[in-house]
Structures are given as structure tokens and as C-alpha cells.
Amino acid sequence: MKIYEAQAAPNPRRVRVFLAEKGIQVPYEQIDIGKAVNRQPEFRKINPLAGVPVLELDDGAHIAESVAICRYFEEIHPAPPLFGIGARERALVEMWQRRVELYLFIPIADSFRQRHEFFKGRIRQVPEYAEAQRQNAEERLAWLDAELANRRFIAGDQYSIADITAMVGIDFGRVSKIAIQPGQKNLARWHAEVSARPSAKA
């Protein structure tokens, strides 16, 4: 088993933080996305969509998509649970994981991908869309700040994969000058707490 990843990229970091929370060690193989190695035919045999991370199982199966990789490890190492326990909690974690991925992480990623030199020639870029997504991300930070007035973590009282996605997304916002605002005290309190966990350094 091994994970193809790229140290500086946000999606691989989501998986590293998740594994660190569970105390699981998996060998990593670095893919040089700066040189677009992930977009070459050799890597596309592993993931036709070219993204990292990708988990390679001992039977040769390849599992891409960060949350799918995390779910695999949740099944084989249930403790500590990061997708919730029981129908109610699992549904709430799923809801929040999807919300922070679709409405925060992706707008933050688009703010970078849609305008930055790094992605020129790799994807179709629309700089106006980068700016629209930057503004969307800023609105979602305000929304999340209000949500966090009444609970400790994104999905409730327990730390979960939703916290990992939100933290990694917000940290990646630095490259697009998207940041928690001084008045967003609930978000700042939450961010300080999740960033202080040893897993955040993974």
C-alpha cells in the first residue's frame, strides 16, 4: 500500500491530517505536480483525472478522491471516528463535510486555479470566475463564523473530517489572500483549536 501525493497541495494534506488523527502510517510517493508529472500518460494510468492524492492498495486497486481515501481508512481503523457514530451524527458529518468542501474549499481552490500561472495550459481558466469564487469564499467564512457561535467543531461537539476539510481549505486561502477576518471570533477560536492539534502539522 502507498499514497501518491504532493507535499504542498491541499487535497493530499487532508489525507495526511486524517491519517495523523488516526495514528496510521502509510508510505508516500511524491509526485512532482510542479513539473506536471501527474498529467503525463504514466500517472493517468493510476488516475485518469490526474489529481493527487491516490491510494494504491496491495491488490493494485487505485482509490482517488481525498474523502474516498479517508473513508477507506475509517472502515479499517474506526477509532477515533472521524465520520461520526450512528445515523444522526454520520448524517450531520456528511452534510458538513459536503458543505465545507463544495461551498468553501472549492471556491478557495478556484480562486487559485482559475487565475494562477501554475494552472495555465493545464485547465481552462476564467480569471473573472477566480474573483467571483474569492468573493464567495469570503461570504462563506462569514457564514461559518456565525455557525460556530453555538458549537465547538464544524459538525458538532466532535472533531471530524469536516474540520479537516475546512481547516485545510482556509489555510490554502493564504495564496489568494482569503483569510479569517478580525471580527470573525468564532471562526478564529475554532481555527486556533484545530490548528493546535498535532495532526495539523502533517
Ligand SMILES: N[C@@H](CCC(=O)N[C@@H](CS)C(=O)NCC(=O)O)C(=O)O
Ligand atoms: N477531488 C480531488 C481533487 C484532487 C486534486 O485536484 N488535487 C490537486 C492537488 S490539491 C492536483 O492534483 N493538482 C495538480 C493538477 O491538477 O495538475 C480530491 O478530493 O482528491
